Amino acid sequence: MHFLLVNYKKNNSHNYKEKETMNVSIKELADLVQRSDKIIKHIKTHIFSPDGQKRFDKTFKIGEASALIGRHPTTIREAEKQGAISADRNEGSRIRGFSLEEINKARRHFNTQPRLGADEEAAVLSVHNFKGGVGKTSIAVHLAQWLAIQGFRVLLIDLDSQASATTLFGYTPDMDIDGDDTLLPFFEGTQRTMHYAIRDTQIENLSLIPANLQLYNAEYMVAANHEQRPIYSYLPEGIEGIKKDFEVIIIDPPPALGMLSINALVAATSLLVPMPPRMLDFTSSLQFFNMLHETLEEIQEHFGQEISYDFVKLVTSKKKQRTKNEKYARAEDDILELARNVFGKEYMLDSIIYESTAIDNAASEFKTLFEIQGQTTGYKSYRSAMASIDSMCEEVLHELLAYWPSLKTKMKSA
Template sequence: MDDTVLPPVTLNELTQLTRRAATVIERLRERVFAPNAEKRLEIRFNVRTAAEMVGRTEKAIRDAEADGRLPEPDKDDGTGRRTGYTLAQVNKMREVFGTLPHRAPDDPPLVLAVQNFKGGVGKSTIVSHLAQYFALKGYRVCVIDCDSQASTTAIFGMNPDVDVDEEEDTLYPFLQHGGPKSLHYALRATYWPGIALIPANLGLYDAEYEFAARMAREPTFILDRLRDGIASISDQFDVILLDPPPALGMISLSVLRAASALLIPAPPSNIDFASTAHFLKMMEATLTELARFGGERSYSFVKILASKMNDQKSAHLAIKRMMDAVFPQDMLQSVLKDSAEIDNATANLSTVYELTGPATRTETHKRCRAYLDAVGREIEILARKTWPSHHRALRKEGIL
């Protein structure tokens, strides 16, 4: 008589489970990535909003359209009414009026890593929304997806399994000996004006093993390769956002080495904050060790962002108070609260900034947008503080 209550799960059963999981993923992606469909940015801005974004009056915009400095606005064929301005058209206005917020050529680009070795803290969500916040403001943004899970790549409209070739489109070729001289080969335009993407897919995972095997022989090459790659494209961008894997691996170490600033998402729950505390301890030890292979690394700023905050949970409120007390200078003042709006957008591989129509008029949306804007605004000010060419304007605004 067999006393085993549960039969053993064999390799064959695990293979079947893997295939069924792949089928689910394929169906989800079929729903989001329709055949031959390209993701488009549908948001439009009325003349009042456009004027606020550009920093000029509505009259100035209409006058520029009348005298030919700006093209005539798009109009509805049936009613003849303006249909609103695209982000590309708003940026054209900024160019005409001289209000593009780009850094000066002598200013260093902000290379910001959104880093935590724990998964599920909202890393890719923050990277995507920050990129779009900066793009809405008129900055030139590059997003480098360093995570083989490729969540950020998918949010920006690329199917990692179909649209991305690991041998041509990701960081992988650049990280090899004898690879390309710069990262220009991997830059992909996105449907968001002002945002370029270096995508990722599962093939990037192989780089972790190859890096680890080569680390003992050539530590400086391994650790500084990504930093050198970013330097090769940095003249094109104001802000470069890095989305590293949620683990302490060789790519994460390269990200720590390449970044000029760090943003650490930390949900205010016991488990997540304990993981963040461990992350900080590991990061200190790691940077100390990395300093042996090429000098000490410093950052323009390191900030902790309370993410996925739920005001209805007393534990969240208590831990957030503790975080503010322990890290008074290190916490962002803004908080990214837990929101169904973000969850629903992410489920459709989208963002809150991309929503249009009636969905944007709900109080839930407005609150969520306010949280995201506050985080973006605070990071934007920190970025501008790293650019000497912006200091005069910051003093005029009473920020410096």
């Protein structure tokens, strides 16, 4: 990141000594906006590909490809000889790797794509907590990308007007995304289905509904319209209309109990609740369950709408990894142990997502772990972050498969 700043300073030095005192009026604020736009443009042109578009360059070695395709390496090599698929040599590397496109081609060739059985339905997972900064977006986006790499057709819905998930896909929400590209028109009622908002991403099989600041208006519209239409009914109906095209729909909701958040809670078939093992986050997660219970009970009483989830799981997130047995680490261990005692396996995943410089550094370049391949941070930090994300995703998949018996059988036999 440092070179970015140096370059930026060189090209954009402002004269800070012009005035002794400042009076920040609308005019100055407009100037502030202009400066912000400038730095965003600068960051974009330096971080993304030359055309400003994200690409997914990750390639998979034969062992990884074999696991992803669900066929033995010899079978894959055979298919390569027949020309059904091909591996490329990475630029400047002697190691051959399969791109995700080739892997998907192979999946089609062997008919090993994970698709639902006739009577199985798409899962709708909301990564929920009313607190910000607990890792919701990071978990939602990593999980969405991981599942898409496994071959599932995934839709990620960014429902937060702060649009962090949208950013991780390479968009600058208030430059690249218009209010009409978000779910705002759907909540307004000018769009009757959600199809218009679904777009492809750099990862095959992963679609995105982006957000930007204007989406916040949906909060008011839904509230203002409550006599015409139940406030919770928008997203459940919208998702009903698109879910046949996906195996998994992941929602990244805003960190508050507003209209959009309630819609996500009602539309969801399962909840993942990220919780850093720190006292404040722990108590606010307890409050989350409290408010969840009250909200759902109210909806049930008022509207007669039955709500139930396949699973609700806490995910330990952003846990500090310390080499020494320091006070912080011990305090976190204590809270984690307490949480495990209170919630047990029934309501908590085993996996722990550690606080990791790899995840944070990747995010500051608008990337996920799957897009950095270890070059942004040290390889060790990258590997251990990847291991914790992998393990969390595996666990979630395991939970999902419990509700998809025929797909589970298909995947086991592959």
